[in-house]
Amino acid sequence: MNRKSALRITVLYDNRSTNPALKEAWGFSALLEQEGLNLLFDTGGDSPTLLHNMAALGISPTQIQRVFLSHFHEDHTDGLAGLIQAGAQPEKIYFLAATPEAYKARFQALGPYQEITAPAHLVGDWYTTGEISENTPEQALITRFPHSQVLLTGCAHPGIVRVTQRAYAQYSAPFAWVGGGFHLKDASPESVDDTLTALNALPIQTLSPAHCTGDAAIAHIQTALGQRARPLQVGAALEFAP
Numbered sequence: 001m002n003r004k005s006a007l008r009i010t011v012l013y014d015n016r017s018t019n020p021a022l023k024e025a026w027g028f029s030a031l032l033e034q035e036g037l038n039l040l041f042d043t044g045g046d047s048p049t050l051l052h053n054m055a056a057l058g059i060s061p062t063q064i065q066r067v068f069l070s071h072f073h074e075d076h077t078d079g080l081a082g083l084i085q086a087g088a089q090p091e092k093i094y095f096l097a098a099t100p101e102a103y104k105a106r107f108q109a110l111g112p113y114q115e116i117t118a119p120a121h122l123v124g125d126w127y128t129t130g131e132i133s134e135n136t137p138e139q140a141l142i143t144r145f146p147h148s149q150v151l152l153t154g155c156a157h158p159g160i161v162r163v164t165q166r167a168y169a170q171y172s173a174p175f176a177w178v179g180g181g182f183h184l185k186d187a188s189p190e191s192v193d194d195t196l197t198a199l200n201a202l203p204i205q206t207l208s209p210a211h212c213t214g215d216a217a218i219a220h221i222q223t224a225l226g227q228r229a230r231p232l233q234v235g236a237a238l239e240f241a242p
């Protein structure tokens with residue numbers, strides 16, 4: 001397989017939008033595409049918003065090949081049933097074995113699935129951190145390049161520092177990018193600074209806070225990091241070359 005192809009990430013669902021053609025709502029979803037493969041990371045909190053934004057961005061539900069659910073919270077998973085009703089037929093839905101039973105039964109009914117516990121290879125260059133069990137159990141998605149990696153988080157309930165450290169312990173290549181929900185919305189400015197100090201101990205090129213990072217923490221991170229911070233909103237599209 002040719003591994004020289006770029007990774008493209010498009011944000012489909014977020015509570016921040018700067019594009020009037022796209023709807024904002026509390027939650028997160030992003031599409032990852034690489035080398036003819038794609039994977040939908042989380043599904044947002046409702047399918048009308050998700051499907052509206054997908055249509056506006058020219059993405060059809062039938063294109064979706066895989067679905068990765070970072071954790072069970074509704075703002076990351078409630079878009080899935082409607083997406084499948086709209087024609088998506090994912091080959092595999094990845095969710096944590098530690099998902100509460102009521103949610104797990106719902107996910108299992110929606111298509112072929114794989115329950116995740118340990119770190120694992122998924123497909124292409126995509127890997128899961130496996131379950132990180134502090135606070136709400138969560139998994140994050142890693143794209144591994146030969147000399148770098150890209151890390152996407154849903155809410156980072158276990159803590160963005162812990163999630164990033166976990167990914168780095170699995171694969172010690174520097175991070176071209178760490179993005180997604182950092183769950184700092186209720187954090188004090190001091191605690192955001194502590195988080196940045198801990199993250200700065202790791203080789204990270206660009207940080208892209210989104211969703212539950214919270215507007216105050218996002219502004220704080222931008223001030224502290226300047227060009228190294230690149231906050232996300234619905235419709236944001238990023239490309240990473242290996």
Ligand SMILES: [Zn+2]
Nearest residue numbers: 071073155157
């Ligand atoms: Zn959550």
Ligand SMILES: [Zn+2]
Nearest residue numbers: 027075155212
């Ligand atoms: Zn969330």
